[in-house]
Amino acid sequence: MSSNNGILKVTGITKLLVSIFLLTITAVWIFPMASALFNSMKFFGLKNYAYVLSSKMNGIYFIQALLNSFIIAGIAVFLTTSVSALAGFCFSKIDFPFRNVLYITTLSLLSIPGVTILIPLFFTLKKIGLNNTFFAVALPQVALTLPFGVLLMRNAFDAIHNDYMAAASIDGANIFQVFWKIYLPLNAPAAINLAILQFVWSFQDFLLPSFMLSKRRLMTATQMISSFNRTQTISPKDIGGYNAGIVLLAIPVIIIFIIFSGYIKRGLTSGGLKG
Numbered sequence: 001m002s003s004n005n006g007i008l009k010v011t012g013i014t015k016l017l018v019s020i021f022l023l024t025i026t027a028v029w030i031f032p033m034a035s036a037l038f039n040s041m042k043f044f045g046l047k048n049y050a051y052v053l054s055s056k057m058n059g060i061y062f063i064q065a066l067l068n069s070f071i072i073a074g075i076a077v078f079l080t081t082s083v084s085a086l087a088g089f090c091f092s093k094i095d096f097p098f099r100n101v102l103y104i105t106t107l108s109l110l111s112i113p114g115v116t117i118l119i120p121l122f123f124t125l126k127k128i129g130l131n132n133t134f135f136a137v138a139l140p141q142v143a144l145t146l147p148f149g150v151l152l153m154r155n156a157f158d159a160i161h162n163d164y165m166a167a168a169s170i171d172g173a174n175i176f177q178v179f180w181k182i183y184l185p186l187n188a189p190a191a192i193n194l195a196i197l198q199f200v201w202s203f204q205d206f207l208l209p210s211f212m213l214s215k216r217r218l219m220t221a222t223q224m225i226s227s228f229n230r231t232q233t234i235s236p237k238d239i240g241g242y243n244a245g246i247v248l249l250a251i252p253v254i255i256i257f258i259i260f261s262g263y264i265k266r267g268l269t270s271g272g273l274k275g
Contacts, residue, residue, distance in 0.1 A: 033250060040243035048240035052248060055241070057224050058216045062245065065224040068134070070252075072209070072220065073202035075138035080145050080198045081191055087146075088153025089179050093165060103154070109147040114140070118211055125212065136212040137220075141202050149194050156190035157183060192263040200253050221249050 040048050052062055090096070091103050121140055122131070130136045160183060168178045184191065206222040213219065219227075225245040257264070 033247075036243040036246040040240055040247050043240040048244040049248065051241045052245045057227055058219060060216055060219050060224065062221065062224055062248070065219050065221045068218055069203050069220040069222070072134050072137050072141075073199050075134060076141045076145075076202040077195045077198045079138070079142045080149050081195045083142070084146060084149030084153045084194060085184060085187070085191055086179070087150045089157050089183055091150065091154045092157035093162065093183070094175070106147050106150050114144045115207070122211060132213060132215045132218060134218070137205070137208045138202070140208055140212070141198070141205065145198055145201065149198070152190060152194055153187070156187045160186055189263045192260055196256055196260055196264060199256065203253065204249065221245075225249065
């Protein structure tokens, strides 16, 4: 690997090593899902999927648990994306007192493990009457993701030249109109990328729903699959059903990644390209 006039040249050996590394990482990530798919078809084939979809666990069907997961993820995605976009725009384009201090403080929250605040968070939500509600799960998910969301969106807004704001101000646009009609559409890839990442985490989260939800009718899909694995006897049918549930839980995420793959690529690179 060498550099000539600012242009990075990659040798054949470097390309080979990078390819081997990426293939190894891909194989490591794919193996659990491939194993679940294989085990879901090993006994009784597609009947395992029908078994999961028709099973009633702790008084709730899998479809209802899946809907609960979608509701929680939807709330988290909306709040995370909207608040992160507004905060990122303010930190990037608006000069206000203690801006850098507040930004650094926000980023410092990334160093706090979420598991360390579960107990005080539980009692706080219980005190304000939000325990055993979808918001008891969605709001902590939003709070834990916001520092990363603000970082991502500020970097994306930094990549857009300030001349757009000056031109819009001359035309009489207020600050919110500048954000909503100019900067946010230009940063749609970054916002969609953040929304997808938040959806994946919220939809497949097991810890927070297990900690915050005790009512069976609020059970999420991840909880139901785990409960299914704990309460059923170990048999080929139950093994196949458990793995079929894992595959069903992954399907919405895979579909979203396929549909929005272009936005994901542009969103991840938008903060590194300066306008």
